[in-house]
Amino acid sequence: MAAFGTIETFIVDVPTIRPHVLAMATMHAQSMVIVRIIDADGVEGIGEGTTIGGLSYGEESPESIKSAIDTYIEPLLSVCDLSRVRETMARISRSVRGNHFAKCAIETALLDMAGKRLGLPVSELIGGGRVRSSLPVAWTLASGDTLTDIEEGEAMLDQRRHRIFKLKIGKRDVAADVAHVAAICKAFAGRASIRVDVNQNWTEAQAVRGMAMLHDAGVDLVEQPVARDSLDAMARLSQHQTVPLMADEALNGPRSAFRIAAAAGAGVFAVKIAQSGGLHAASEVAAIAVSAGICLYGGTMLEGGVGTAASAQLFATFPELEWGTELFGPLLLTEEILATPLVYSDFELAVPEGPGLGIVLDEDKVARFRRDATAPAIYAVA
Ligand SMILES: O=C(O)C[C@H]1C=CC(=O)O1
Ligand SMILES: [Mn+2]
Known part of the structure; x- marks a missing residue:
């Protein structure tokens, strides 16, 4: 039994190392909602709820994630046994519809606490246990300029940090985007895998033309070319x-995963813990993919260290991970909010080994970047 003690939620805004240009927004900073739950025995769990570009990517914003937790989820926690993570999340789901990012942040914190209590990493508490200790990691080239992207990619290869590059397209017309991608494919031919993410910005007709041209240019994978509810179009594109x-x-x-699988709407799933509604839900998404013969990729919402560690704990349980992951979020930020940064080497991310998420917050950094700046003086930084 673990009775509720306290909960704290705050938004941390950390600048990006360069503008990150996506079809729907250009990011100059990332806003992470950090959740800290402490049970009646003093065991702490940390979670993160992070989206991209305010409300431009999806239906939750940093502010809505915080407000859903503070207003509607916090009162429910006080009547739950926090050591029973699935029961607690089921109780929350009976009173809170949707709000997947907020639920994921809470579930992450509960799993962190449960792992610390049991002395086990989160990967041993979900999805049947850990099957890998490191994960291949892609990098997104999205400076907005082709030559800058090529220079950045060369540096990543030299440092042996990434050899999978995802390009963000869909903002310009199809021909201009394909020319940009083709130049990058040519520069890295035989040395890196090049994929693109259209972030829903093509019509089906544009996708037919664009995907054929991208294939000829040497692109390995096309992510979400059309609107998320255009399932028929996704199925036709997958088939042809x-x-x-x-x-x-x-x-x-899981329900959307089942519908896409049943319609043969995709050959690969980008599994994301927040978009799925938490780690258990994401694990179910992966199970549906495997059963349907759909390949797996570990996706990101460009979370910081906490959400990235949580995603890594889940992806470490995937027996097949054909397309690798894109868990590079912390590397896009100018500051690391973990006391010990996640380890990236030889094109892979090491999955933290310690109990829970296996991470500790850098409280000074958190105090410096939190939006409300009301951190206790003990954490204040000159
Ligand atoms: O996949 C997305 O749509 C979001 C995200 C992942 C990597 C990146 O650069 O943006
Ligand atoms: Mn995407």
Whole structure:
């Protein structure tokens, strides 16, 4: 039994190392909602709820994630046994519809606490246990300029940090985007895998033309070319285009995963813990993919260290991970909010080994970047 003690939620805004240009927004900073739950025995659990570009990516914003937790989820925690993570999440789901990012942040904190209590990493508490200790990691080239992207990619290869590059397209017309991608494919031919993410910005007709041209240019994978609810179009594109289609925004938990699988709407799933509604839900999404013969990729909402560690704990339980992961979020930020940064080497991310998420917050950094700046003086930084 673990009775509720206290909960704290706050938004941390950390600048990005360069503008990150996506079809729907250009990011200059990332806003992470950090959740800290402490049970009656003093065991602490940390979670993160992070989206991209305010409300431009999905239906939750940093502010709505915080307000859903503070207003509607916090009162429910006080009547739950926090050591029973699934029971607690089921109780929350009876009173809170949707709000997947907020639920994921809470479930992450509960799993962190449960792991610390049991002395086990989260990967041993979900999805049948850990099957890998490191994960291949892609990098997104999204400076907005082709030559800058090529220079950045060369540096990543030299440092042996990434050899999978995802390009963000869909903002310009199809021909201009394909020319940009083709130049990058040519520069890295035989040395890196090049994929693109259209973030829903093409019509089906544009996708037919664009995917054929991208295949000819050497692109390995096309992510969410059309609107997330255009399931028929996703199925037609998957059937007729040679380059595989990966579902991202269309995946919002197990039920959407089942619908996409049943319609043969994708060859690959970008599994995301927050979009799925938490780690258990994301694990179910992955199980549906495997049963349907759909390949797996570990997706990100560009979370910081906490959400990235949580995602890594789940992806470490995937027996097949054909397309690797994109868990590079902390590397896009100018500051690390973990006391010990996650370890990236030899093109992979090491899955933390310690109990729970296996991470500790850098309280000084958190105090410096939290939006409300009301941190206790003990954490204040000059
Ligand atoms: O996949 C997305 O749509 C979001 C995200 C993942 C990597 C990146 O650069 O943006
Ligand atoms: Mn995507």
